[in-house]
Amino acid sequence: MNSLSIFDVIGPNMIGPSSSHTAGACAIALMARRLFDEDVKKVTFTLYGSFSKTYQGHGTDKALLGGVLGFATDDPRIRNSFELAKERGVEVHFIIDEKTQVDHPNTADILMEGADGKEMFVRGVSTGGGKMRIVRINQIDVDFTGEYTTLIVKQFDKPGVVAHITKCLADEKVNIAFLRLFREDKGANAFTVVETDERIPQAVLEKIKKNENIQELMLIPM
């Protein structure tokens, strides 16, 4: 629901103590884990702004780590995320950066590594009330909230790729709420971020993949 719902007022259901510093931090990290799409073996968090100053008292560190372990914002295991990470053999590092100026006061960077050496970098900002935005994936600036079904397409910056994506969605009667294109450099890697009202069926993904300029697809159901 686009306008405020009952459950935006009576909610979120969350592990305390702070919707922005605990629930929002967990939501960023959980989204990062879903984008990474495999178990994380090593993770490095960098905290900026207000996160860097008050993270301990708000459990921001536990919430971020909990998210990377796959815990949602209302999962009581967040309280013990450091112990659980140790049990699962996850190597955890925190960098507290009070000096670098960031656009948003509650910003966190998450660098994840998998068992086979796969790496992914995600930057998120906690925007209040438990809500968040992902603003960077690897070297590319993006902008999405996870409040819609989100399709992220990694592609080569070539003509016709976006037209191909939207045609595949239109053929399956999926209505696009927002669509944005982000790129590294002209002709290099780019991301198309599509947020939709409906669920995106798996068959659409297979069709989108057929274009030679598509490198990778990530689907985040709502």
Added chain:
Amino acid sequence: MDFTTGATLQAVCEEKKISIAQAMKEREMTLGNVTEQSVMDRIGVAWKIMKDSATTPIAEPRKSIGGLIGGEAKMMKEYRESGKNLCGEMLSRAMSYAMGVLEVNATMGLIVAAPTAGSSGVVPGALLAYQEVKGVSDEVIYNGILNASALGYLLMRNASVAGAEAGCQAEVGAASAMAASALVEMEGGTPEMCLNAAAMALSNLLGLACDPIAGLVESPCQTRNSIGVANAYTAAEMILAGVKLPVPFDEMAEAMLRVGKSLPFELRETALGGCAGTPTGCALGCKICKK
């Protein structure tokens, strides 16, 4: 069906002869394209979390992360049970529950933000004590939660519920406006009376600073939630008794936002002024942050 102000909400209720709770439920079903059952199921889940967070710390008190609170809900219960309590049965219970929710919140337990984490004790505290003393069913309470969410929605939309933007009057003030309105509806008051009770609750806490010691959601947040339930009950009782507040809800919501914006930076969740800015508050801040 939608409404965007207290006045339009009242008009919708009067035209369709429905309660605020019913109007909010219909709005959710229309705009979210969801069934009545799914709305009520989610309300049920929220109420269960609210009750657990209000009562667990009475049985199992815990120290907060910052160490400033822990055990207060149990103390309040024991004092009430000694029979020496100054407040009546309902308010004494509500204080204990509201403070319990804040203890759970500050120990990284599960709560329902209502409308925020820092003010999460007021609505459950006021409603749970009401349910226990009056002996009403969960269905009555669910309507109370729906009613409260309507007032909270209007305040989020037209004013603010963020301490960083408008001070504690926007958090505990808003939560007590929501609870006051819910109590009036559960007691059989009209939508107009609900809106008046919410306006009165807002007016009672107008200008309240957000000044958390060490920047943590612990002190004075916990005791402020206790004041929040007292404010909700007093506003509801005054309206039910026929006391009038001349200023309507929509104007009071706007006044709350304007007062909030004119609060100095130090009194808007920065931990620089008010309780946090006292010599003791500053010393506690330094001690906790060095830990």
